[in-house]
Amino acid sequence: xxxxxxxxxxxxxxxxxxxxxxxxxxxxxxxxxxxxxxxxxxxxxxxxxxxxxxxxxxxxxxxxxxxxxxxxxxxxxxxxxxxxxxxxxxxxxxxxxxxxxxxxxxxxxxxxxxxxxxxxxxxxxxxxxxxxxxxxxxxxxxxxxxxxxxxxxxxxxxxxxxxxxxxxxxxxxxxxxxxxxxxxxxxxxxxxxxxxxxxxxxxxxxxxxxxxxxxxxxxxxxxxxxxxxxxxxxxxxxxxxxxxxxxxxxxxxxxxxxxxxxxxxxxxxxxxxxxxxxxxxxxxxxxxxxxxxxxxxxxxxxxxxxxxxxxxxxxxxxxxxxxxxxxxxxxxxxxxxxxxxxxxxxxxxxxxxxxxxxxxxxxxxxxxxxxxxxxxxxxxxxxxxxxxxxxxxxxxxxxxxxxxxxxxxxxxxxxxxxxxxxxxxxxxxxxxxxxxxxxxxxxxxxxxxxxxxxxxxxxxxxx
Amino acid sequence: xxxxxxxxxxxxxxxxxxxxxxxxxxxxxxxxxxxxxxxxxxxxxxxxxxxxxxxxxxxxxxxxxxxxxxxxxxxxxxxxxxxxxxxxxxxxxxxxxxxxxxxxxxxxxxxxxxxxxxxxxxxxxxxxxxxxxxxxxxxxxxxxxxxxxxxxxxxxxxxxxxxxxxxxxxxxxxxxxxxxxxxxxxxxxxxxxxxxxxxxxxxxxxxxxxxxxxxxxxxxxxxxxxxxxxxxxxxxxxxxxxxxxxxxxxxxxxxxxxxxxxxxxxxxxxxxxxxxxxxxx
Numbered sequence: 001x002x003x004x005x006x007x008x009x010x011x012x013x014x015x016x017x018x019x020x021x022x023x024x025x026x027x028x029x030x031x032x033x034x035x036x037x038x039x040x041x042x043x044x045x046x047x048x049x050x051x052x053x054x055x056x057x058x059x060x061x062x063x064x065x066x067x068x069x070x071x072x073x074x075x076x077x078x079x080x081x082x083x084x085x086x087x088x089x090x091x092x093x094x095x096x097x098x099x100x101x102x103x104x105x106x107x108x109x110x111x112x113x114x115x116x117x118x119x120x121x122x123x124x125x126x127x128x129x130x131x132x133x134x135x136x137x138x139x140x141x142x143x144x145x146x147x148x149x150x151x152x153x154x155x156x157x158x159x160x161x162x163x164x165x166x167x168x169x170x171x172x173x174x175x176x177x178x179x180x181x182x183x184x185x186x187x188x189x190x191x192x193x194x195x196x197x198x199x200x201x202x203x204x205x206x207x208x209x210x211x212x213x214x215x216x217x218x219x220x221x222x223x224x225x226x227x228x229x230x231x232x233x234x235x236x237x238x239x240x241x242x243x244x245x246x247x248x249x250x251x252x253x254x255x256x257x258x259x260x261x262x263x264x265x266x267x268x269x270x271x272x273x274x275x276x277x278x279x280x281x282x283x284x285x286x287x288x289x290x291x292x293x294x295x296x297x298x299x300x301x302x303x304x305x306x307x308x309x310x311x312x313x314x315x316x317x318x319x320x321x322x323x324x325x326x327x328x329x330x331x332x333x334x335x336x337x338x339x340x341x342x343x344x345x346x347x348x349x350x351x352x353x354x355x356x357x358x359x360x361x362x363x364x365x366x367x368x369x370x371x372x373x374x375x376x377x378x379x380x381x382x383x384x385x386x387x388x389x390x391x392x393x394x395x396x397x398x399x400x401x402x403x404x405x406x407x408x409x410x411x412x413x414x415x416x417x418x419x420x421x422x423x424x425x426x427x428x429x430x431x432x433x434x435x436x437x438x439x440x441x442x443x444x445x446x447x448x449x450x451x452x453x454x455x456x457x458x459x460x461x462x463x
Numbered sequence: 464x465x466x467x468x469x470x471x472x473x474x475x476x477x478x479x480x481x482x483x484x485x486x487x488x489x490x491x492x493x494x495x496x497x498x499x500x501x502x503x504x505x506x507x508x509x510x511x512x513x514x515x516x517x518x519x520x521x522x523x524x525x526x527x528x529x530x531x532x533x534x535x536x537x538x539x540x541x542x543x544x545x546x547x548x549x550x551x552x553x554x555x556x557x558x559x560x561x562x563x564x565x566x567x568x569x570x571x572x573x574x575x576x577x578x579x580x581x582x583x584x585x586x587x588x589x590x591x592x593x594x595x596x597x598x599x600x601x602x603x604x605x606x607x608x609x610x611x612x613x614x615x616x617x618x619x620x621x622x623x624x625x626x627x628x629x630x631x632x633x634x635x636x637x638x639x640x641x642x643x644x645x646x647x648x649x650x651x652x653x654x655x656x657x658x659x660x661x662x663x664x665x666x667x668x669x670x671x672x673x674x675x676x677x678x679x680x681x682x683x684x685x686x687x688x689x690x691x692x693x694x695x696x697x698x699x700x701x702x703x704x705x706x707x708x709x710x711x712x713x714x715x716x717x718x719x720x721x722x723x724x725x726x727x728x729x730x731x732x733x734x735x736x737x738x739x740x741x742x743x744x
Contacts, residue, residue, distance in 0.1 A: 095706050103504040121709035124507050220600060220687035277598035277689070278589040423707035431691045438601040440690065456523050461710045 115418025339415025581684020
């Protein structure tokens with residue numbers, strides 16, 4: 001009897017532990033997340049909610065600006081009396097936290113989606129924002145997430161990426177005998193880029209660098225610069241040829257162009273291709289900041305990462321952008337990859353008072369002087385709204401470069417990776433790139449996998 | 464006795480029962496319900512019947528591969544962990560000097576969280592593989608043995624403690640009697656000691672089985688399924704289905720229910736099998 005009881009108990013204990021593991025994982029993570037994040041306004045919030053004034057609860061996507069958002073929340077509450085609560089999801093856990101927080105009674109009122117794919121999964125919760133002040137203030141209305149003529153997602157920042165280079169090292173190279181170019185302006189296509197990079201790699205000891213490109217981080221979870229950002233370029237040209245903005249199936253016809261640049265990255269790097277599976281983004285940013293590499297592919301958000309590396313040897317004035325050339329015909333006129341994957345959405349399933357308070361809050365962010373100041377100077381956002389004047393732009397060197405390219409008349413590459421079918425697709429793409437770098441897969445296999453997985457995931461998520 | 468039990472039942476058991484109902488039973492029933500639904504959050508679930516279960520075994524789901532990998536890992540982990548733990552326990556019950564120190568040291572890895580361990584071992588293994596210009600994610604076999612190594616390092620100390628407790632309870636007169644009867648050390652071990660510590664073996668087998676089968680943190684931190692999801696275990700597969708594929712939340716939930724059934728079945732069978740070998744003192 002006793003034995004049976006014990007075995008029954010053991011079974012029950014193990015079974016229940018399992019349930020916690022699977023059944024309530026979302027609840028659990030939410031608990032720890034919001035525990036880790038700050039909930040300063042929580043007290044005042046419930047009081048105001050009771051009096052029917054509405055409240056704002058923003059689930060912030062970017063951990064690096066959490067403190068800034070707390071400051072903004074406090075300032076807004078002080079000015080208007082509306083309680084603003086800002087919770088930040090830890091890096092890479094936004095979807096998890098959102099799934100939990102949006103199902104609560106005191107639900108998130110303001111959240112963000114990453115584009116059309118995000119809209120597909122959250123459309124039941126996206127409020128129609130057409131004719132709000134913030135939607136009308138967009139300098140380019142096509143940037144917003146719209147469905148059937150109605151606006152559901154508002155982009156609040158524009159970002160750009162390309163190849164960041166250290167001008168000091170480049171100048172040192174250009175001054176050498178037999179340099180393949182005399183200025184960066186001459187590098188305006190892939191052939192030239194390859195010539196220069198390979199020559200620089202051969203002379204790396206004279207240049208005092210360990211490799212031209214900082215390591216191509218392929219550690220699982222750290223591969224988004226390749227499976228998302230770099231992969232955007234062939235997809236951009238494919239969409240452009242077909243004059244579409246999304247496709248259920250791709251042929252990946254510019255895959256060889258992606259191979260061109262990817263090979264250049266991994267073969268002219270600070271480390272052997274076989275070691276790339278151990279490298280994280282911070283590793284490559286550190287290599288760049290310490291002057292061990294001359295180039296790194298990343299976006300304007302990387303300025304903070306470069307600046308805060310200990311022993312940083314790169315001068316602010318030496319940090320410049322160059323477009324990512326892949327050998328497509330006519331790429332001399334190609335600019336940086338500019339777009340956004342940060343869209344604000346208002347939760348349509350909270351009370352009307354809360355919805356109104358939230359819309360007022362985002363309007364305030366882009367129309368009031370104080371809000372605009374926070375947007376530009378505190379958050380460093382290049383806000384795509386007509387309410388921002390020419391002097392209201394972030395001042396960091398990479399943002400400056402972004403404006404320089406925008407004004408140069410070069411054709412920006414739009415962000416089409418917001419139409420990539422799912423995170424799972426991107427992860428598999430990244431895994432295939434890693435296998436390729438390790439020599440376990442040929443490029444044709446990578447290409448086939450990408451085409452197949454795209455079709456599968458698109459079909460599955462379109463339902 | 465019966466009466467007092469009944470009397471105090473309310474005070475001692477009901478609070479736990481309520482907590483158990485809220486924290487375990489309710490989420491479990493909700494989870495089962497959700498596995499039949501299409502949903503983004505648990506509040507907007509729509510009943511769709513069995514189609515989630517049908518989708519689980521699709522080729523892009525990688526569920527069967529994960530199951531196979533998990534099963535292989537579990538078999539290897541159970542054998543290695545228990546053999547090493549039992550061996551160390553035998554050594555440390557021999558009244559050597561400093562056994563307490565050794566016991567403490569062997570137990571310590573068990574106190575470190577799985578994520579931390581995963582990243583630490585990833586660094587260490589990569590540091591070794593660096594010499595060969597490769598990394599742990601370059602081949603599924605590195606990931607497999609890396610996981611085995613990590614789990615051994617973490618679990619051996621814990622199992623060792625349980626075995627030590629079992630070994631110390633083996634009556635010395637039985638050992639002495641065996642010696643007088645002329646049993647060799649090997650015979651004493653297999654005919655006397657092991658049958659006497661069978662309850663400990665039951666518990667250790669059970670713990671290693673369930674822990675290996677449900678392994679998540681270490682898997683996530685060490686390889687995160689790389690390369691090409693070849694080292695993805697079931698728990699990680701479910702997690703990724705749920706969070707990384709929009710529209711597949713229900714499928715993830717269905718996988719979780721299947722996972723639950725598999726683990727429950729194996730545990731019951733295994734418990735019965737080892738129980739039947741126990742001897743009464």
